[in-house]
Amino acid sequence: MNRHFPEPMTDCPLEMRNRPVKAQTGDNRAFTLLELLVTMAILGILAALLLPALRNAKGRALNTVCVANFRQLTAAWLSFADDNGGRLVSAFYFQAGQVNSNAWVRGSMDDDTREYPPIQPGVRDSTNVLGLTQGALFPHVGAPGVYRCPADPSRVAGVPRVRSYALNGWMGGTHVYGQSNYWVFKQLSDIRQPPPSRAWVFIDEHERSINDGWFAVDMEGGRGLLDAPATRHAGSYALSFADGHVELWPLRDARTRNWSALPIPNSPPNPDWQRLRDATSSRK
Template sequence: MGLKRNAFTLIELLVVIAIIAVLMAILMPTLGRAREQGKRIACLNNLKQMTMGWILYADDNDDKVVPANTGLSNAWVLWRDPSTPEETRIEGIRQGRLFRYCPEPKLFKCPTGVRGEVVTYAITDAMNGYDGIPGTEKLMVYRRMQIKRADQRIVFLDEGRLSPNSWTLWYDQERWWDQVTARHGDGTNFGFADGHSEYWKWKDPRTLQVAKMDYDLWQSSGRNGAESTQPGNEDLHRVQRGVWTKLGYEP
């Protein structure tokens, strides 16, 4: 009668380890995508609630939309220098006009936001923001009743970090002004004037070049360089139409 085997041989153990390694290689990208999908959904929900707060503010203020320029004392959120303590920057959220309608600071930031930042969303210039974009005088929105096709008008987007202004985009040029983000699978989330939110995945590699450029480099030279001008970029066209309703040039 032979002896009963109670343990793996070295070869069998190596085979088991190899199988586990293969399974992990297969499962890890799937788990990563699932986590990112969850963050995308959370971000979309944040933007939906922020946009509903934006609508409620107008309902309570004679149809006027909240100021988008965060450097103003009556803006939707008040900008605070990134070098100030986090609690100081959170206080800027609480002092903003939308906190009454969105009374949770975590709603103001994408789950994959910039480390240390407390606000990553922004309102576009068109929605009572910076009014110095050439050719847009008649396209600026100061009351909700001015908005046609609210389901197509962008109010909020995930800018990546808060600036002391509203989010700016050229109207009469095929050109980016402020950066967009590349999150949740190389795209960006938007909140629309009817209260819904959407994820747009970028299709043009040039959009990703803008989105992934170092922030300080973009602010100093990128927005004025060749990288910002992108003829034929459908991503750019789509965002410009969402912000301004139309293109101010022939593509």
């Protein structure tokens, strides 16, 4: 009797027919998880290596903007003098109980109304842009953002302060503590010692020190540093000079870098005070 058996399958390649079936286990999943963990570890190492470089790059960018602000402010300061027969803009907003219309800025960044009346009743000076736009220098500056350091973290009620910089109190200002044996520069031509290339004009002031528009320097040093330079540029601060150039000065004394109260001591002698004093004015 003839028996007919089904024909064998021929459409499946021989190698597939002969390949053994591999049992499904957890090995593949475990290997994938291991790869993921290794990848994450590598990314973590790369991030640890790159983050300091990124922070440094950000710091350099902030330095660049701050220096540009100083150049623009100092160019405006020189332009004001050119337009006013060489007369320097005043450092003092409120003098002898009167508002000084020749002041470079108005108001106080600490909002202390005991010494200075507010620019607008009920409005904080520290966040009021009128303190800049009503200043004598603003027509030569033209942009409120120039008055603020991009690295300045200070805010009042969540709003950034409008100003981070101060003017040398001996430039268009007055004698500090009656020290009349030192020069107060009233005219651009008065700046001879120190020479314009070494006489500072604007300074980046510490956010816990800044108040009115002028920076006080005790030329005798007995009172220490009355106001404090900023530390926000990696322990350095920017300042501009009467010839228009800008420098970043590192703070050398731990008392200046880590101060908790003003004035900052000058005994034993503080090299940060001495360096700044030498660039502020000179004995007559």
